[in-house]
Amino acid sequence: xxxxxxxxxxxxxxxxxxxxxxxxxxxxxxxxxxxxxxxxxxxxxxxxxxxxxxxxxxxxxxxxxxxxxxxxxxxxxxxxxxxxxxxxxxxxxxxxxxxxxxxxxxxxxxxxxxxxxxxxxxxxxxxxxxxxxxxxxxxxxxxxxxxxxxxxxxxxxxxxxxxxxxxxxxxxxxxxxxxxxxxxxxxxxxxxxxxxxxxxxxxxxxxxxxxxxxxxxxxxxxxxxxxxxxxxxxxxxxxxxxxxxxxxxxxxxxxxxxxxxxxxxxxxxxxxxxxxxxxxxxxxxxxxxxxxxxxxxxxxxxxxxxxxxxxxxxxxxx
Amino acid sequence: xxxxxxxxxxxxxxxxxxxxxxxxxxxxxxxxxxxxxxxxxxxxxxxxxxxxxxxxxxxxxxxxxxxxxxxxxxxxxxxxxxxxxxxxxxxxxxxxxxxxxxxxxxxxxxxxxxxxxxxxxxxxxxxxxxxxxxxxxxxxxxxxx
Numbered sequence: 001x002x003x004x005x006x007x008x009x010x011x012x013x014x015x016x017x018x019x020x021x022x023x024x025x026x027x028x029x030x031x032x033x034x035x036x037x038x039x040x041x042x043x044x045x046x047x048x049x050x051x052x053x054x055x056x057x058x059x060x061x062x063x064x065x066x067x068x069x070x071x072x073x074x075x076x077x078x079x080x081x082x083x084x085x086x087x088x089x090x091x092x093x094x095x096x097x098x099x100x101x102x103x104x105x106x107x108x109x110x111x112x113x114x115x116x117x118x119x120x121x122x123x124x125x126x127x128x129x130x131x132x133x134x135x136x137x138x139x140x141x142x143x144x145x146x147x148x149x150x151x152x153x154x155x156x157x158x159x160x161x162x163x164x165x166x167x168x169x170x171x172x173x174x175x176x177x178x179x180x181x182x183x184x185x186x187x188x189x190x191x192x193x194x195x196x197x198x199x200x201x202x203x204x205x206x207x208x209x210x211x212x213x214x215x216x217x218x219x220x221x222x223x224x225x226x227x228x229x230x231x232x233x234x235x236x237x238x239x240x241x242x243x244x245x246x247x248x249x250x251x252x253x254x255x256x257x258x259x260x261x262x263x264x265x266x267x268x269x270x271x272x273x274x275x276x277x278x279x280x281x282x283x284x285x286x287x288x289x290x291x292x293x294x295x296x297x298x299x300x301x302x303x304x305x306x307x308x309x310x311x312x313x314x315x316x317x318x
Numbered sequence: 319x320x321x322x323x324x325x326x327x328x329x330x331x332x333x334x335x336x337x338x339x340x341x342x343x344x345x346x347x348x349x350x351x352x353x354x355x356x357x358x359x360x361x362x363x364x365x366x367x368x369x370x371x372x373x374x375x376x377x378x379x380x381x382x383x384x385x386x387x388x389x390x391x392x393x394x395x396x397x398x399x400x401x402x403x404x405x406x407x408x409x410x411x412x413x414x415x416x417x418x419x420x421x422x423x424x425x426x427x428x429x430x431x432x433x434x435x436x437x438x439x440x441x442x443x444x445x446x447x448x449x450x451x452x453x454x455x456x457x458x459x460x461x462x463x
Contacts, residue, residue, distance in 0.1 A: 210344045246372040247432045275365040283436040
């Protein structure tokens with residue numbers, strides 16, 4: 001027995017109004033501790049920062065030139081100029097220090113542009129960090145004249161807003177990646193119910209990967225449709241590529257075989273590996289009338305017999 | 319997109335997966351299998367662990383309530399033996415009659431009703447704690463032979 005089980009009753013110390021994933025001005029202000037003073041300080045630096053922008057960009061592009069990651073993006077002078085002007089207006093916006101929906105939208109666009117062109121997220125983070133270093137150096141040196149009497153507070157303020165920026169951009173990067181994954185997996189799902197005609201009256205469907213409720217429904221539909229259209233008498237369901245057979249998956253298979261039988265088609269489950277056989281025993285699932293075979297070859301032999309074919313070698317026929 | 323990092327992420331000693339959707343349940347099941355393999359279980363035990371986890375996380379998706387739950391896998395040692403532990407937790411409505419749920423062919427919905435009793439058959443240790451209105455925590459352990 002377990003002595004200590006994790007308590008179910010522990011609640012977080014402070015109940016937040018919104019989840020962290022909620023990208024909203026109020027939530028970001030809360031999460032990153034931005035105060036009105038922070039915004040005032042950042043805003044005050046705006047004029048100095050704008051004067052220094054050519055210097056920042058020069059430093060940034062000197063750094064970029066050494067990085068192979070960026071090389072593909074700045075192949076010609078025209079693209080480089082465009083990128084520089086975008087960057088300059090982007091930082092101008094930053095020093096406006098207004099955390100509103102319009103600003104967040106701009107950041108989201110920035111994030112998705114970066115993700116779409118395939119810029120590594122590490123490259124984006126390192127770039128932002130470089131700018132942060134430059135800003136901090138200028139605050140410390142007194143170059144940011146407007147905040148020379150509150151250097152420490154200014155550094156904290158800039159750091160907080162930079163963190164907000166990266167949070168929004170990374171969250172967009174992440175959403176973009178998730179979208180790609182979802183697209184790919186749904187593309188894979190659609191590909192994965194190919195019912196083929198093996199011989200007159202013999203159909204075969206290899207099942208590969210994960211069987212969940214939606215997928216099992218897709219498989220069932222594809223099977224039954226093909227049985228009707230191809231006049232199937234035996235359906236071979238090869239499950240050697242199935243990851244896990246638990247009671248839910250076994251239940252799906254039982255339902256599939258029942259449905260095929262109702263259509264007058266015999267169903268054979270093949271490709272039952274030793275591990276899956278043991279699991280089915282441990283689960284004490286009663287496969288009942290379901291015919292099973294260890295491998296596809298035996299299942300095909302069974303199917304031929306069932307529809308009244310015999311396979312003989314060419315020599316023995318002579 | 320970015321090429322994969324050549325430096326492989328080191329295997330964690332603990333791995334937690336959030337379970338809300340059926341897809342999460344699949345992810346957790348596949349992770350359980352990989353986790354078991356990395357600890358050194360053979361294919362039969364790897365499959366048994368993954369199947370047991372699959373039963374539990376499927377229950378979280380079906381009955382665990384809107385907030386779902388979590389599945390946490392960890393490597394454990396006791397008296398020089400190594401093993402794997404999986405804790406599957408939800409804050410759902412809880413199970414009223416745990417004893418009944420542990421018996422074969424008892425299901426509140428139209429499923430086989432074999433899930434929980436099977437876990438008991440497959441795993442070295444299985445503890446389930448449930449409180450109505452609070453949630454359910456299931457802990458399974460399997461030891462390397």
